[in-house]
């Protein structure tokens with residue numbers, strides 16, 4: 060491997076340390092302890108990993124954590140009633156409903172029920188619209204983490220060709236908006252893109268967010284490109300065990316890229332750290348205080 064490894068451990072640790080320091084300052088000067096409510100309906104495996112890591116990190120940073128685990132058969136009306144209670148609860152500054160929700164629940168109805176001020180996932184149309192318009196917004200955590208990792212190896216992104224593979228509201232679209240705001244030339248590629256390998260080979264910055272294990276091969280990477288792998292794919296590893304792999308064939312891509320993020324230990328760690336930063340930001344804004352710079 061010739062590429063620089065963009066290691067999520069120290070980068071996420073630095074973000075968490077800043078959040079902890081700011082949280083301590085808020086508690087001391089304003090008696091304010093930011094609180095994050097995470098709602099999990101059913102037992103999606105990716106969400107279960109996330110909830111475990113997040114709960115621990117929230118407490119470690121000195122924030123308050125509220126977990127609401129609801130059974131798979133919870134009705135949409137019951138979930139909306141819980142969200143209404145959390146919207147009205149002054150000790151809750153951030154609300155995250157783990158996606159996907161079970162098929163009988165309309166995820167857009169759920170997202171739009173969350174107060175935009177408490178929407179630490181940045182998924183409410185008010186926040187995605189504000190991001191697209193260049194206004195202050197709560198921005199989705201994974202895209203924030205991607206940008207943060209990129210900037211550790213390349214602080215100035217203006218003029219670079221960025222290709223984002225994947226167009227979800229949670230990752231693809233907002234990461235493209237952040238790169239655009241950094242003055243990159245941005246292409247969003249997806250399952251219907253013609254000659255995807257050729258499109259990827261144009262990229263100085265290649266962001267993989269498709270959710271398909273090792274789909275992006277080494278020969279899709281332009282020599283010297285920076286590769287950000289958002290994929291969290293759990294695959295069988297023999298003997299009934301599983302392991303996590305990304306959307307990028309790591310060993311191949313690491314021979315060609317100038318820098319690359321690993322899975323695990325990459326973007327996933329940053330997602331959790333940025334969730335804490337968003338909760339701190341939401342709490343500060345709700346208290347009429349300036350948003351801390353993380």
Ligand SMILES: Nc1nc(=O)c2c([nH]1)NC[C@@H]1CN(c3ccc(C(=O)N[C@@H](CCC(=O)O)C(=O)O)cc3)C=[N+]21
Nearest residue numbers: 105106108109112156157158291323324325327328330
């Ligand atoms: N509303 C909503 N927002 C989300 O951001 C969201 C979601 N729903 N549903 C599920 C996915 C998945 N996701 C992960 C985040 C961090 C890790 C993570 O911490 N990964 C570590 C550890 C993984 C491990 O060792 O098992 C790593 O990549 O190194 C994993 C998965 C957030 N998601």
